[in-house]
Amino acid sequence: MIKSPNTELSPSDHETNFQGNVVNLVQPNWIGVDWGTTNVRVFAMSSDGRVLAENGSNKGMGSLAPGDFEAVLLDLIQLWLSEDKVIPVIACGMVGARQGWKEAEYRLVPCLPVSDQGLMVVNTRDKRISLHILPGLSQRDPSDVMRGEETQLAGFMKMNPRFQGTVCLPGTHSKWVSISGQLVTGFKTFMTGELFSLLSNQSILRHSVNSEGWDVSAFLDAALKSVENPDKTMSELFNLRASSLLQNVDPVTARSTLSGMLIGQELGMAADFWKKQTVALIGANEIASLYADTLVELGIDVEMIDAKEAILSGLSCAAKL
Amino acid sequence: MIKSPNTELSPSDHETNFQGNVVNLVQPNWIGVDWGTTNVRVFAMSSDGRVLAENGSNKGMGSLAPGDFEAVLLDLIQLWLSEDKVIPVIACGMVGARQGWKEAEYRLVPCLPVSDQGLMVVNTRDKRISLHILPGLSQRDPSDVMRGEETQLAGFMKMNPRFQGTVCLPGTHSKWVSISGQLVTGFKTFMTGELFSLLSNQSILRHSVNSEGWDVSAFLDAALKSVENPDKTMSELFNLRASSLLQNVDPVTARSTLSGMLIGQELGMAADFWKKQTVALIGANEIASLYADTLVELGIDVEMIDAKEAILSGLSCAAKL
Structure with missing residues (x-):
């Protein structure tokens, strides 16, 4: 997911003409929206899928009531709108959750990651836009859900139409997804990112780990050990606290070790x-690199895909539905 | 550990005599102190180990600087002190941590749970008391530490001098301890209680679990499943969120399931x-019962020991050193 908020409009988005009226220089064919729990990001798109301008804020779904969404969206895209035409807006992510703008019910796998089924039309007060929200995907047994990742998957599959294998989307809640014959056939969510954040910031371990710096080899050692024995990871967490008290283990080493233990545990469980699949990793951040580094060390070939590129490609698929 | 804070003095602790002076009815032989991270509890003890009075507050180690401890202690025990004698005070727990009143360095296992080695004498400004802090125990490989539990162990072993086997002390950081020939020979800490608290109150799962009510069979089903496959527990956490979204699983059931998953995982890893040992459980609260219920279901005989009784017995051992 795209994490860096940017509330500034580019100065090239508009200018004032000789009569003193504002003229929009950005005239998108459609607008893409990636609306997560903590951030929202909007893209003015050309008909051939180029980004003409982008904008964003930290007004994620988590901080909004259903009635708040339209004003937040209009604030971000107003300079791209015209009085004389209706611009399609395609949104994905938590905006379609039950607590979002309007619920777009999950589509059950196996299915295409994005299709016209379940695309939620939302009536807006402002008639210059025509809003559609993409539904997430669900799995019955074992129960699992995703929202937003399906759009990245659609984008990835558009760029790699013959792909068969596994796609991993690391993050707060990592997803491992099986792709076969253009369909998402199954997936599994791990709470690794959230667990790391809770343990390193809020548990007793916070006294032993440092938020600055990185120890590459401590990370990798711990990750490889946990991949082999994921059943032992949770029983070894407190060792980090004890080693810090008894052996003064460096807090940077301890933090990298904790990260390695949890990512290794996920890889071991996944x-x-x-093990016998082609693996593609969708991610833009350092976290995705940690997964890739560990998998490469295990002798697995990994293809890395930029998350922003994937989501724009996925939103483009949806815009053509 | 004793969790319920009680800042009230018993009305029987003192009374006013005919001249209007306060007369202490409680005249302890020594005073026991259980000073944890979040609470402190003090006991006025007779020479034969009876509790004459008790007091406590929520001024745990976590909220105090080293210079604060003496005033907090005096405030709790002042009505038990006399001008004409020095009363021994024996304290255990986080009061002896590096961030506590004064550090009492860990004693390395294998060793007696409590001995005169490492007993830290602390000079107090108030000369009516003579304060000793009990050190915790440490283990070298794998690294582990305890503070406070060693006193409960000493008390338990005094009550059960021939015990050979395992003692489990469930809690925020559960301890599993091997006892052989009067010695603590090794131990292991699990962060189960803290993990449950973080996941149920702060993670995405908080939306799916409820803080009220209990589903006995959901707990036990989940616990027994996790005991068998502790390597799968962490990969199944997010199912709780998905089942709540897709199947409207009752939040009381989801909470009991989460508790069962984590306690079962600990039992599986421990x-x-x-498996082939006599097990004694030291605990006063519902958590200890959950461990006992699961172990009994697994066909293991469990002896339950009251935590307060154990700690008072342990402090009595130390008072006689």
């Missing part, structure tokens, strides 16, 4: 997804 | 401690 082994069926990568 | 199986070497209980």
Whole structure:
């Protein structure tokens, strides 16, 4: 997901003409929206899928009531709108959750990651836009859900139409996804990112880990150990606290070790997804690199895909539906 | 550990004599102190180990600087002190941590749970008391530490001098302890209680679990499943969120399931401690009962020991050193 908020409009988005009226220089064919729990990002798109301008804020779904969304969206895209035409807006992510703008019910796998089924039309007060929200995907047994990742998957599959194998989307709630014959056939969510954040910031371990710096080899050692024995990871967490008290283990080393233990545990538990499969990793951040580094060390070939590129490609698929 | 704070003095602790002076009815032989991270509890003890009076507050180690401890202690015990004698005060728990009143360095296992080695004498400004802090125990490989539990162990072993086997002390950081020939020979800490608290109150799962009510069979089903496959527990956490979204699983059931998953995971990872050993559980609260219920279901005989009784017995051992 795209994390860096940017509330500034580019100065090239508009200018004032000789009569003193504002003229929009950006005239998108459609607008793409990636609306997560903590951020929203909007893209003015050309008909051939180029980004003409972008904008964003930290007004994620988590901080908004259903009635708030339209004003937040209009504030971000107003300079791209015209009085004389209706611009399609395609949104994905938590905006379609039950607590979002309007619920777009999950589509059950196996299915295409994005299709016209379940695309939620939302009536807006402002008639210059025509809003559609993409539904997430669900799995019955074991129960699982995703919202937003399906759009990245659609984008990735558009760029790699013959792909068969596993796609991993690391993050707060990592997803491991099986792709076969253009369909998402199954997936599994791990709470690794959230667990790391809670343990390193809020648990007793916070006294032993440092938020600055990185120890590459401590990370990798711990990750490889946990991949082999994911059943032991949770029983070894407190060792980090004890080693810090008894052996003065460096807090940077301890933090990298904790990260390695948890990512290694996930990889160990997700082994069926990568052991005999081609693996593609969708991610833009350092976290995705940590997954890739560990998998490469395990002898697995990994293809890295930029998350922003994937989501724009996915939104473009949806815009053509 | 004793969790319920009680800042009230018993009305029987003192009375006013005919001259209007306060007369202390409680004249302890010594004073026991259980000073944890979040609470402190003090006991006025007779020479034969009876509790004459008790007091406490929520001024745990976590909220105090080293210079604060003496005033907090005096405030709790002042009505038990006399001008004409020095009363021994024996304290255990986080009061002896590096961030506590004064550090009492860990004693390395194998060793007696409590001995005169490492007993830290603390000079107080008030000369009516003579303060000793009990050190915790440490283990070298794998690194582990305890503070406070060693006193409960000493008390338990005094009550059960021939005990050989495992003692489990459930809690925020559960301890599994091997006892052989009067010695603590090794131990292991699990962060289960803290993990449950973080996941149920702060993670995405908080939307799916409820803080009221209890589903006994959901707990036990989840616990027994996790005991068998502790390596799967962490990969199944997000199912709780998805089942709540897709199948409207009752939040009381979801909470009991989460608790069962985590306690079962701990029991599964700690199986070497209980599979072929006699098990004693020291605990006063519902959490200890959950461990006991699961172990009994697994066909393990469990002896339950009251935590307060154990700690008072342990402090009595130390008072006689």
